[in-house]
Amino acid sequence: MVAVKRTLPAPPELQGRWASLLEEAGLRPEILALADRFPEHRSLEVPFSVIDAADTGLADLLLERPEEVIDAGRRAMRELLPVAGPEADSLRLRPVGLPPTAHRTVRAIREADLNHFIAVDGIVRRVTEVRPQIRDAVFQCLVCHVEFHEPQDDASMVFREPLECPDSQGGCGRPAGRTRFRLLPEKSSYVDAQRIEIQENPESLRRGAHPQGLATLLTEDLAGHVLPGNRVILNGVVKSYQRGTASRGGVVRNTTFDLLLQGVSVESQQVEYEDIEITPADEQLILGFRGDPTVIDKIVLSLAPTIRGMEQEKEAIALQLFGGIEKRHSDGIRVRGDIHALIVGDPGTAKSQLL
Ligand SMILES: [Zn+2]
Structure with missing residues (x-):
């Protein structure tokens, strides 16, 4: 059976459609500003809804043939610069906010998704160092x-x-x-490149199911920004690669393929501490807890209030959330301030929900 592929317009046409889209959406000033702040900033994030509103056909093609379409968008960005400096080739177009139809859980990724643009929600489990x-x-x-x-x-x-x-x-x-x-x-x-592994969100799992992971490659300015434990939406292109073992005279290839998500953009799903606004009223409330001998109980009771009991476990998690203080003894020995918690229990006893 031959898969029917939507024919791709010629590259100049794609680039022209992007050029009018970027103009129409009023993104030219942002592109100019990027060029000024290069190389610290080099990526233009464009919400999928903006692309869809201006050119539905282009939005569809973006999901099906992301590499060619994003590349054409990049060339259109470059054309909008008054003078092409060294930054012109390094500008990146990073679509964000993919529609629900493009969202996949790790375990739902199939052969039909290969080379398509998808969004995967998950928790970052492992990151490697950023390496050239x-x-x-x-x-x-x-x-x-x-x-x-x-x-x-x-x-x-x-x-x-x-x-x-x-x-x-x-x-x-x-x-x-x-x-x-x-x-x-x-x-x-x-x-710059970094490999990370994301894992399915625990709440999306059926009881007892083991979360599956997906390897993801983040390059250029995407590398080095996520940490284990971060909740993210990773938008990227599904690639398969053949596992190979280097040997004399070439590479021995296996018959199994592994999946890799080639990262195009990363959206953080958590509120950063610096984004939390504390009003004067909040501040009064927080200061009011100072010296309250029952403050630990209050914090423990406010953690996952729908789960009854488990006060000891909740207290351990609360202490871990707040963290400790690094100590340095007079003999030079340093005691780390981080607290780690290991929670062990039978299946279905709300461990994941608590975490
Ligand atoms: Zn030669």
């Missing part, structure tokens, strides 16, 4: 000494080596067997 990842590898042919580019695929875990010395880039055309190639790390280009 090679995006454009430059090699030199050891026979003709021509240097050429071998672009890399962000989502794949495997380093792509040249198969021949490409005559399209001025090389001698010899296949890999008749010459050798040397990687030139200082001429190659890199991006």
Whole structure:
């Protein structure tokens, strides 16, 4: 069976549609402001509703063919700049607020979602350090000494080596067997990259089900901003990659594929502490608790009031939420202020709800 694909308009047409959309939605000033604040800021977040309101067809294509459509939008942004400085190529278009039809739980992602633009709600479980990842590898042919580019695929875990010395880039055309190639790390280009794993929200799970995780790749300015425990909506393109094992003479590929979400934008689902507004009335109320000997009981009772009992567990969680104070003893020993809590219990005893 052959899947019916909506034909994609030619790239110039897509770019033209984006250009009028960005103008119509009044986003030109934001793009100009981005260029001024580069490189700290380089991404324009555009709500899906704005795209949908201006050009429904483009919005549909964005969900089905995100890579080409976002790339065209990026080129349209670049055209809106009065002078193309070094920042022009680094501006990013990051659609946010995908419609409910594009939301998936981790366990509901299917083959039909491959290469589509989806939104996944979850909790960040693991993050790796932000590391440079090679995006454009430059090699030199050891026979003709021509240097050429071998672009890399962000989502794949495997380093792509040249198969021949490409005559399209001025090389001698010899296949890999008749010459050798040397990687030139200082001429190659890199991006910041971070792998994170998100896990399904506990409240969306059926009782007793084990939460599933999804690996996600965050690059450029998306890398380094989420922490384990953050609740996020990750918008990205579903990729599959073949697990490979490096060996002499190439890569041995397995027959199973893993899924990877290539991050396009990240939306935080939690209120940041600095976003909480404390009114003078709140402040009076908080100060009123000072010196109240029953304040711990009040806090414990206000935690998950629909779950009865479990005061000890609630107290432990409350203490963990507030955290401790780092202590330094006179002998130089440091005692960390973080409190960790381990909650163990039978299934269905409200552990997840409490957390
Ligand atoms: Zn060559």
